[in-house]
Structure formats: C-alpha cells, structure tokens
C-alpha cells in the first residue's frame with residue numbers, strides 16, 4: 123500500500139516520502155484496511171521494529187490536523203524520552219509535542235497547548251486524578267507496550283487509566299500496541315478494537331539454540347569457531363568479525379558486568395584505530411559523569427568495545443552506552459532485561475546466555491516466552507543487517523531440547539489482569555471515587571466492569587475485594603461513613619498525591635504515635651510504606667543492621683518482634699533503605715554508598731526519587747491533618763532531592779550547583795548565595811572553573827546582585843515507579 127494512496131493530508135504524506143518511506147509494511151497496510159485512518163480502535167500485536175510506532179503516528183497526525191489532540195502512553199520514562207525525541211520531528215508540520223513523567227500533584231495544564239503529549243501510565247493516571255482539563259480534548263490515545271497490563275506493579279494503573287479515558291471520552295480512538303501475546307483477541311475485544319496480529323518483520327529473524335559448537339535453527343545450522351572457552355564470547359566474535367553487533371542478555375547485574383569484562387579482551391583485538399579513538403572519548407564522558415567503581419569498570423570495558431547495561435546505572439550513563447552502540451562504536455552490550463523492555467536498540471545477533479531469572483519468591487526461574495520474544499525481537503537492524511539471529515545457549519543436550527520446545531517453538535503466554543487484589547484495587551477505588559467516576563457502590567461496580575479484569579473474570583466479579591477496599595477507606599477516614607461514596611478531604615488529598623491509601627494510613631498513624639522526629643524516624647516512616655522500593659538484604663547485612671536497630675530503638679515508631687520473622691526481615695529491609703537515605707542526605711559519596719549497601723548509582727537516585735516523593739506526601743498529610751512533622755518533612759524532602767546537609771540548601775538553589783560544588787563553596791567560606799554576591803568571581807572560578815563561576819554570577823546578577831536570593835528551584839517531584847523491591851536486574 124503506497125503512502126500516496128492513504129487518506130491523509132498531503133503534508134503528512136510528503137513528510138514520510140521525504141524520510142524515505144514509500145509504502146506501508148504489511149501489518150500497517152492491514153491496520154489501514156481495518157479502519158486505522160477512520161477513527162476505529164485498533165490493537166496491533168506485532169513484533170518489535172515492525173512499524174508499530176509509525177502506525178500510531180499516522181492516526182495521530184490525521185486526527186491532530188483535523189483539530190484533535192493525541193496522548194501517547196508509555197510504561198517507562200526512558201521510552202517516553204525516546205518517543206518524545208521521535209515526535210519532535212513533526213515540528214515541520216507545525217505539530218507541538220510535550221512530555222510529562224513527574225510531578226504527581228500538578229495538573230500540568232500548560233501541557234495542554236501541545237498536539238501530542240507523551241506520558242507514562244502513572245503520570246496519565248495522576249493527570250486524571252488532578253482533573254486536568256485538556257484531558258477531555260484527547261481524540262487519540264495510544265497505549266504502547268500494552269501487554270504490560272500483565273505486570274503486577276504497572277498493569278493495574280494502565281488498565282484503570284484506559285478504562286477512565288474511555289469512560290470520560292467514549293469517542294476517542296484507542297490504539298494499543300503490543301508485542302505478540304497469546305490472547306490478543308481477548309485484549310482487542312475488551313478494547314472494542316480491530317485486531318492486527320502478524321509475525322512479519324522487515325528483517326528476517328533466525329531463532330535457534332547453540333550447542334556443542336553449532337548454532338541450530340529450524341532449517342539450517344552454522345558451525346561457530348571456538349577461539350575461546352566461552353560459547354557466548356565465541357558467538358559474539360563470530361558476528362563482530364562479519365561487521366555485526368551483539369546484545370548479550372544475562373540473568374543478573376553481576377553476571378552482565380562480568381561478561382562485558384570477559385568479552386573485552388577478545389573484542390578489543392578487532393577494533394580499528396578510529397573505533398578506539400571514539401570509544402576513548404565515550405569512556406572519558408562516562409568518567410566525567412560518574413566517579414564510582416562501576417563507572418570506572420564501565421569506562422574500561424568501553425575502551426575495549428564492550429559495555430554493560432542495567433537499572434543500577436544512572437540514566438546519563440545508560441544513554442551514553444545506548445548512543446555508542448547505535449553509532450556502531452560499542453560492539454557488544456551485555457544487559458539484564460531492562461534493554462528488552464521497549465527500547466529500540468537492535469543488533470545483528472542477540473545471545474541469551476542465561477534463560478533463567480532470580481525471583482525472591484521462587485529463586486531461579488525460566489523467563490516467560492513473552493520476555494524471550496522481546497529479547498529475540500531486538501535481533502536484526504532494519505536496512506542495516508541482512509538478517510537477525512536470536513541465540514539461546516544450551517549447556518547440555520537436555521537443555522538444548524528444552525530450549526527448542528519451550529522457547530523457539532512456543533507461543534507467547536496469555537496476559538492477565540493483576541487488578542483483582544486489594545493492594546492493586548485500593549488506590550484505584552479511591553481515585554475513581556475522588557474523580558467523581560462513581561458516587562455510589564453501583565456506579566463503582568459499573569465503572570470497574572469496564573476494566574480488563576472484569577472482562578476476563580466476568581464470572582468472578584470484584585465485589586468481595588471492592589467491599590474490603592471500601593471498608594478500609596471508611597475506617598481510615600478517606601471516605602465518609604455513609605452509604606454513598608463521598609471522599610473526605612483526607613481521601614481527596616491521598617488520591618491527588620498519587621499514593622497508596624495504605625501508605626497514607628501508615629504515615630498518619632506514624633506521625634500521631636511517634637515521640638521522635640529525627641531524620642531516621644522520618645526516613646524509616648517513608649520506607650515503611652508500600653509505595654517505597656526497598657533494598658534487598660544480603661546475608662552479611664543482618665548483623666550490622668540488627669545492631670543498629672538495637673542502638674536506635676527509640677527512633678523507630680514501632681519495632682516488630684524478631685519472633686515474627688517475616689515482618690522483622692521486611693523491617694530490616696526498611697531500615698537498610700533508611701540508612702542508605704541517611705548517608706545520602708549526609709553527603710556520603712555515591713561510590714561509598716554503592717560499596718556499603720551493595721547497590722548501583724542508579725538505584726540511589728531511584729530510591730531517593732521515590733523517598734523524596736513520599737516525604738513530600740508526609741509533609742502535605744501532616745499539614746492537612748494538623749500533625750507534627752510537616753516542617754521537618756519538608757526540609758528533609760529538599761535534602762533528599764539534593765543529597766545534602768541543611769546548611770547547603772541556599773547554595774543548592776543556584777542552577778548548576780549540586781551537592782559536591784555546594785560543599786566546596788561552603789568549605790571555602792562562601793556559605794550562601796548572598797555571600798557569593800559580594801565575592802570576586804575570580805575566586806569562585808579558581809574553585810569551580812570559569813564556566814560554572816560565570817553561570818553562578820549571571821544568575822546572581824539577574825536576580826538583583828545583592829538581594830542574594832536566588833529563586834528556589836521547585837524540587838522536581840520524582841516519578842512514582844510503584845516497583846516494590848530492587849531486583850537484581
């Protein structure tokens with residue numbers, strides 16, 4: 123189907139023709155035939171890199187140029203940035219694009235001027251809870267990676283958000299983009315959508331198992347040279363020698379870092395002088411961005427053409443690795459599944475070195491077929507690779523047979539709603555009532571009937587769980603006691619602040635009962651809420667943390683009995699996470715914290731992000747309920763944001779001044795922005811460099827040289843990720 127033949131404005135057709143896209147891929151053509159450009163709802167369950175995003179673009183552009191507005195919902199912030207960058211290319215069509223992934227108690231009305239808004243599902247839910255006006259004007263909703271409805275932590279929010287959007291705006295077009303799932307027809311029926319299911323890909327995918335020196339696919343086999351003892355290194359080298367790149371998926375961060383280091387000694391031998399030069403530049407940028415042992419290791423790998431990628435790396439470091447790989451300079455990335463989750467980073471050969479994952483409940487378990495398909499789908503760069511190869515590595519004949527039967531020849535699992543638990547439902551029952559989607563029990567059940575959960579378990583019904591939620595919300599003062607569903611001011615604030623009602627209860631009770639308002643008390647109160655992500659306990663953590671608890675018993679609102687082992691273990695995890703935050707606000711270096719707590723720099727930032735948010739909520743709730751701690755929590759919120767002691771807060775309001783530079787200024791005697799205003803800029807330049815000094819004094823001068831008051835940067839609220847514990851990914 124030619125682009126010119128499409129029912130689209132000429133300028134849109136020209137845009138794609140100018141970018142070299144002349145005709146639609148088969149799944150895209152099928153979508154058009156099924157009403158994509160006629161406003162019909164559509165679910166596209168097609169492989170990665172087969173043109174899902176472009177399919178959604180066509181519908182969005184058509185609607186926008188007819189006066190509509192599009193909302194593009196993604197599960198991950200990294201994906202939001204990637205789509206935002208892509209849609210900015212539409213500016214030549216006069217299309218404005220906005221992105222929103224943080225600040226959960228703001229309406230973000232300013233975003234409404236845009237034609238396309240890219241947002242995470244959590245942020246979208248929060249915009250609905252805060253009754254953002256422009257949400258009513260949405261004409262096209264795109265739900266990317268919609269198969270994540272299946273995930274316990276993100277699925278319920280995505281599902282309820284889609285139900286709310288459809289109820290609020292029945293005429294808006296819903297486009298759901300999914301990886302291939304077992305029950306795509308059921309998902310399409312729930313969305314009242316046309317269905318496009320296809321295995322078509324622009325680049326042929328060869329899937330197989332490597333065993334005994336040979337890569338076996340369905341209809342062919344390839345012997346692979348064995349210059350080293352490691353099968354995965356040999357498989358990688360085999361591809362790199364032919365000019366391809368490799369993604370290697372590992373079961374844990376430790377293993378993925380170890381493999382990148384192991385492969386480095388082999389990969390560096392095939393690097394050109396030009397590659398080495400560029401790689402050295404990337405390595406230097408890594409070291410400018412971060413000073414931890416992990417980043418030192420990463421820089422060393424990159425100099426040899428390899429890299430590792432996992433959630434413990436900060437976003438800037440992950441982006442440097444991704445960009446270096448896209449540029450073809452980094453030849454091999456060893457990663458945990460973070461990369462497979464939607465990020466567009468294809469490679470000629472994908473090697474799954476370990477098909478098992480660690481789970482806290484069941485130990486090492488085989489990954490789902492869906493996850494394997496996501497990883498395999500990264501094989502083969504369109505227009506650059508002649509084909510893509512997905513290789514599972516077997517360690518025995520028995521495993522060889524298992525992998526073929528359970529992955530290569532298997533279909534992806536069905537996806538299932540995870541809404542039907544009190545933990546998942548509680549927050550959505552409150553927000554549905556607070557937003558006026560339901561004022562009576564019947565209206566609430568009517569609304570919940572529109573969820574995927576009710577669609578899948580229609581004979582099961584949600585009434586039992588809903589009644590438990592309503593009882594909880596009433597007894598905790600978030601709903602009025604009478605039969606109608608009327609939120610109290612406490613309930614409305616909890617909904618608006620985008621926090622689990624159980625967290626709000628724990629915080630309110632803790633502030634009422636506590637005798638101490640020390641940093642540790644408040645940090646542990648935040649870490650004791652179900653919204654917090656906790657560090658997992660290593661075997662050698664127990665003694666030290668237990669001793670610490672014994673020495674600081676009075677600072678905890680409540681210490682559970684050690685006889686209640688499950689609760690006590692969980693409590694120790696809360697304390698460990700609290701101690702990480704305590705070190706963070708006392709300016710311990712990232713490296714020192716990483717080594718002490720066995721975590722990554724990226725984890726420090728994501729834990730601090732969520733703790734900052736919950737501390738913000740603590741301050742708001744204390745204010746509303748007239749409880750002690752509002753001021754202390756507000757101060758601690760800022761300290762968590764910057765990772766600094768109280769005396770640096772004024773200096774930290776200056777843009778470009780982080781915790782390290784602020785401390786340098788303070789120790790040199792420049793203790794506030796007012797004092798800085800009267801200082802010879804040369805002195806600051808000698809301390810921080812001319813560029814930073816210039817930036818500081820420009821701000822001071824623009825704010826009135828001697829007022830010394832730099833408008834405080836509103837601490838950007840962190841994104842609520844909702845994930846409960848740090849896995850080893």
Ligand SMILES: Nc1ncnc2c1ncn2[C@@H]1O[C@H](COP(=O)(O)OP(=O)(O)OP(=O)(O)O)[C@@H](O)[C@H]1O
Nearest residue numbers: 143145146147169170171172173174175176466504
């Ligand atoms: N009909 C087409 N003809 C040529 N190139 C196309 C076509 N459709 C998409 N592409 C290109 O293929 C690449 C992948 O497209 P797109 O991002 O839409 O796929 P996707 O399935 O969303 O990928 P991912 O799953 O990685 O997000 C892009 O570079 C896009 O420009």
